[in-house]
Amino acid sequence: MGLALVPVSRPAPGSGGLTGTWRTLRPVVNLDKCIDCGICWLYCPESVIDWEKGQKIKIDYTYCKGCGICAHECPTKAIEMIPEAGL
């Protein structure tokens, strides 16, 4: 098809590079405090938080830019922003 000549991009992680290297603050989750509400998952603008009700959250540090929205929105303050090593 003629479409082969059209530049088409396909969805894949890392279209902006390894964006985890942008991070100066790292979100660290205290799972004991986590109440499994999913609010951090809902607001994460980067989609780096994986969540399923009943399974607590997991953060992908390869791409997390460290904006800190998750820590700010967490209703139980279960996420803490900790300076990256060397900063």
Next chain:
Amino acid sequence: MSVRIDLLPKKKYVMPGNSACAGCGMMIGLKILGMALGEEAVLSIPASCASVVQGLGPKSGIAMPILNVPFASAASVATGISEAFKQLGVNGKAVVWAGDGGTADIGFAAVSAAAERNSDVLYIMYDNEAYMNTGIQRSSETPKGAWTTTTPTGKREAKKDVALILLAHGVPYVATASIAYPQDLYRKIKRASEIRGFKFIHLFAPCPPGWLFDPSLTVEVARKAVETGAFILWEYDNGEFKLNPPSSSLVDKKRRKPLTEYLKLQGRFAHLTEEQIRQMEEEIDHKWEFLLKFAQAASRR
């Protein structure tokens, strides 16, 4: 009626590692758009932050079909897509995802024309209140008093209310939404996509580098804008106008939070004098009065 968080689709429509700035408000909106419409949406994106955040080819940071189109053409392209869907019998939704500059300024003629034709398009204007990807130049959606690189002492003109202008076109569905209330946005996108004709959603999306605030505060700033009454959540659906929570309980201005709670979070308002803030409060009161009267006039029920 709000959607339960755990029932929202878990598929990622915004890919990790895209080119958006940390804490980008618009990306939260894009996530919700993906959850609401999934693969059925075909996006027309004019020049904007949204065309930049997709990142470098051959990868794309947004997992929805996208046509990146010239600045002023998005509404016209989407009209073409919706007509093609009709002809081919394809079950798809033509969606425009455009910034405030691409909608209220440069793309306005095409938007107005698509609304006048009542093209079967869902037009979402994510409003970060300036031309952010080119370096924070003021747009007609920049609020009065705000700093931008082209209004170094604060913008002198008022913000254009595009949603009301579109409502005046007589289209079936117009709404405002905020990224601080994702379930409300989700419901509005779902509802709008059920309607044939031109639908418009004005989505409030704060920008940390452009508004000069810490990226962790994106949602907080958006929430404060609604709670202080600076941004009003409403919905016009086929002749019926209503305010949405929490704006619906803020008609009485005593129940609104002080405007300074919203302004003090952002560096772009840091230069404002008390007198200017008082003027802004008055203008917000006037905006509420005008909207409620307009709503009364617009409602057929």
